[in-house]
Amino acid sequence: MIEEFRLPDLGEGLPEAELVQWMVAEGDTVALNQTIAEVETAKAVVELPSPHAGVVSKLHAEAGDIIAVGSVLIAFDIAGEDGGTSSAVNSVAPAAEARAEAPAEEKAQPNLVGYGAAPQASGRPQRRARTAAASVSAPRADTAVLEAAPHDVLHATETIAVPLERPRSTPPVRKLAKDLGIDLGLVEPTGAGGIIARGDVEAYAERVGAASRVAPAAEPVEAVPTSPAPLAGEPSLRERRTPIRGVRKHTAEAMVRSAFTAPHVTTFLTVDVTATTELLASLKSDRSLEGHRIGILAVAAKAVCLALARTPELNSAWDEEHGEIVECGYVNLGIAAATTRGLVVPNIRDADAMTLVELADAIGELASTARSGKTAPAQMMGGTFSITNVGVFGVDAGTPILNPGEAGILALGAVRRQPWEHRGEIALRDVMTLALSFDHRLVDGEQGSRFLADVGSILREPGRAMLLR
Known part of the structure; x- marks a missing residue:
């Protein structure tokens, strides 16, 4: 008989997804939980497992189509009770009649990750505009x-x-x-x-x-x-038009919402980080740490976790609905990652409980997963504070926009070798600029400045971290 599989809610509350590619074709025999397609939501690329074992009867969409949650995505010809496999042609009409007679609650799809009620939507996928x-x-x-x-x-x-x-x-x-x-x-x-x-x-x-x-x-x-000439809105050869969708659309909406909801304030601090770069050089030559890539981002992440314990206002959230300020007793540290699909900010859960080496490993795994487009939607939810490392692009500073729902974000500038006052003399030192943006509803200037000074102090003298609680 024919079984239809509808696009489930992937656990993000999003109404639609784009079909990236099929992993099967019509006529293919598939096993239960075999990956049948990749779909891209506003947050991540997700692999869909097959809810049935059988033969692919029909693909109801093409790569690039926008599929509404609840729309039919694929149909399977599965084995009947007699052990045989029914013909797709002969089974379509009876299956349709059975579905028409069955009550709505009996038509539910297998309970995949986050599967929930589907919104009202037409059964046909929206196609890309083609010219x-x-x-x-x-x-x-x-x-x-x-x-x-x-x-x-x-x-x-x-x-x-x-x-x-x-x-x-x-x-x-x-x-x-x-x-x-x-x-x-x-x-x-x-x-x-x-x-x-x-x-x-x-x-x-x-x-x-x-x-x-x-x-x-x-x-x-x-x-x-x-x-x-091209009509208004039509593309020309000297223009390339890309549909606003997926991660880019989600990021744009989030940034606009953040910029016009939270009153941003940005403060800067330039720090001599020579002691930190020397520490990293010594760790790199330590054979016991072989296989662990510890960089300045990991040290900054550790410094942020220590500083947040001293200034919890930066690790809080503004709950508009309940009229409350929520102070978090944990640090879910977001790390901004630039990918071919756009900017994503997955977070490291309970980063404050990790050692420097554990943080470095977590950051490396997070970046690798983000670049491959496999970041799970849950990893990009529930962050409490974020770091963006613009220094990897050779940029000295910027004014980062808060990740929605968070009170602060720290931008790390490039580390530059330049003349600097050191012990009463001018010497070549490793210098970088830190930029902290914070929500002024939650954080006063004094608190933001104290937090930034703590982070800068640790990067200036990593040994001072031993004195912090």
Whole structure:
């Protein structure tokens, strides 16, 4: 018989997902829990396991489609009670009738991760808008016509993207345009829904005709072959348009929400971190630590955890709904990671309970998982404080935007070897700039400054961490 599998709620409360790729094809035999597809939500790429063992009867979507939660994604032809496998053709109608007669609660899909009630949505997936690039050359025209419609033409040597759909008009209007020798693609519509009306064609013909009549009777000038310009909103070859979706869309919405909800304040501190870089060099040569990549980000993460214990206001949240300030007794440390899919900020749970080596290992694993696009949605939820390392790009400082729901974020600048005052003399030292942004509803300037000074003090003299509680 035929069993349909609908896209489940993947545990994020998101209404849709994009189908990245199928891992199976129609006619393939699949086992229970075998990966059948990869889908991308606003937070991560998720592998979907097969809820059935059987033969793939039909794929209801293509790579790139946007699938609403609850929409049919794939159909399986599974073995019946008699041990045989029913034909997809013969089983479709009975299965459909059975589903029509069954009560709604009996149609629920297998309980995958986070599977929940689906929102009302049409059964068909939304397709990406598709355009075709084509070179369109208009007939040779005189200069008067070109001057009459300068916004309607391009040099014929340019290739433009034009919509596959022809201009919308009625048959009488198309006949009128044909009789007047007018290309409807050059006529601006004024009718409802973008329909070209008879008056639009007549107005265009009058405009072009008037321009032709006033053209000077001079020597013939060879006209430049032309092509219609892209309509408003249509792409050109010198532009690349990417749909706003997935991680990029989620990040944009989160940043706008954060920027216009939490009053941001950013404070800076430039620190001599030579002692820290020397410590890292000695750890790198320690054979007992071989296989552990401990860098300045790990040291900064440890410093942040220690400083948060002294300034808990930076490790709190503003609960608007309940009118409360929530102070966290743990540190879920977010690490901003740049990936090909956009910026993600997965967090390390209970980072405050980890040693320096454990933090370094956790950061390395987190970055590797993020770059592969396999970060679990749960890893990007529940963070309490974040770090972004802009120094890896050679940047000295910035004003980071808070991860929504968090009170602070620390940006690490590049470590630079430069002249610096040291013990009363000028010497070449390793120097970096720290930038702390915080939510001024939760954190006062004094608290933010004290926290940043604590972090800077540890990076300046790592041994001071032994004195902190």
